[in-house]
Amino acid sequence: xxxxxxxxxxxxxxxxxxxxxxxxxxxxxxxxxxxxxxxxxxxxxxxxxxxxxxxxxxxxxxxxxxxxxxxxxxxxxxxxxxxxxxxxxxxxxxxxxxxxxxxxxxxxxxxxxxxxxxxxxxxxxxxxxxxxxxxxxxxxxxxxxxxxxxxxxxxxxxxxxxxxxxxxxxxxxxxxxxxxxxxxxxxxxxxxx
Numbered sequence: 297x298x299x300x301x302x303x304x305x306x307x308x309x310x311x312x313x314x315x316x317x318x319x320x321x322x323x324x325x326x327x328x329x330x331x332x333x334x335x336x337x338x339x340x341x342x343x344x345x346x347x348x349x350x351x352x353x354x355x356x357x358x359x360x361x362x363x364x365x366x367x368x369x370x371x372x373x374x375x376x377x378x379x380x381x382x383x384x385x386x387x388x389x390x391x392x393x394x395x396x397x398x399x400x401x402x403x404x405x406x407x408x409x410x411x412x413x414x415x416x417x418x419x420x421x422x423x424x425x426x427x428x429x430x431x432x433x434x435x436x437x438x439x440x441x442x443x444x445x446x447x448x449x450x451x452x453x454x455x456x457x458x459x460x461x462x463x464x465x466x467x468x469x470x471x472x473x474x475x476x477x478x479x480x481x482x483x484x485x486x487x488x489x
Contacts, residue, residue: 316366316390316413323363326355326479327486336364337488339416347423348430352483353440354422356476357447360468361392366413368392390418393425401425422447429454440476441469 320336322328330337340351362368369388386395389412393401398421402408405424410417429435429446433455437443446454448465459465483489 319364326482330488336415339419343419343423347427349423349426349437352476352480354419355479356440356472357444358390360472362390366390389413390415391422393421441473444469444472
C-alpha cells in the first residue's frame with residue numbers, strides 16, 4: 297500500500313511540474329505580471345529586439361487572447377445543447393495561434409520545435425506575425441488597435457475590412473489599445489520597459 301501511495305504522489309508531483317504556469321495574479325498590473333513571472337518579460341523583450349514589437353503591445357494582445365493562460369483553448373461547440381462537436385477553432389496557447397498559422401510560422405521562422413503553450417515561443421510567434429502585418433499592410437508595430445484587428449481577422453481579412461462589420465471587435469480592439477497604453481505607463485513607472 298505504501299508503494300501505491302508513493303507512486304501516486306510521484307505522479308501528482310510530475311503532473312504539477314509539466315505544462316505552463318498558472319496565469320498571473322494581477323492581470324491589470326504589468327509590473328506585477330513581470331515581477332511574478334520574470335520569464336514573461338525576458339521572452340517579450342527578446343521578441344521586441346528580434347521583431348520590433350513593443351512589450352506592451354505583446355502583453356495587451358496576450359491578455360485579450362488568453363488572459364495569460366498558456367494552454368487556453370476556444371470553447372467547445374455543442375449539438376442539441378449537450379453533444380460535444382469539437383472546438384470553435386484550432387486556436388491554442390498564450391497567443392491563440394491557429395494550427396495553419398502556427399505551422400507556417402514554424403516553417404518560415406525556423407522554429408520547428410516551437411510550442412504554443414511556451415511563452416517564449418508564443419511571443420516570438422506574435423512578433424513574427426505582427427512583423428509580417430507591418431510588411432504587408434503598413435501597420436505600425438506600436439499600433440496595438442490595428443495590429444490586434446489584423447491578428448484577429450488575419451491579414452487578408454483586415455485588408456478586406458472584414459472587421460468594419462463587427463462592432464464588438466472594433467470595441468475590443470479599442471480595449472486592447474487602452475490596455476497597451478496602460479501597460480506601457482506601468483512598465484515605464486517600474487523601470488521594466
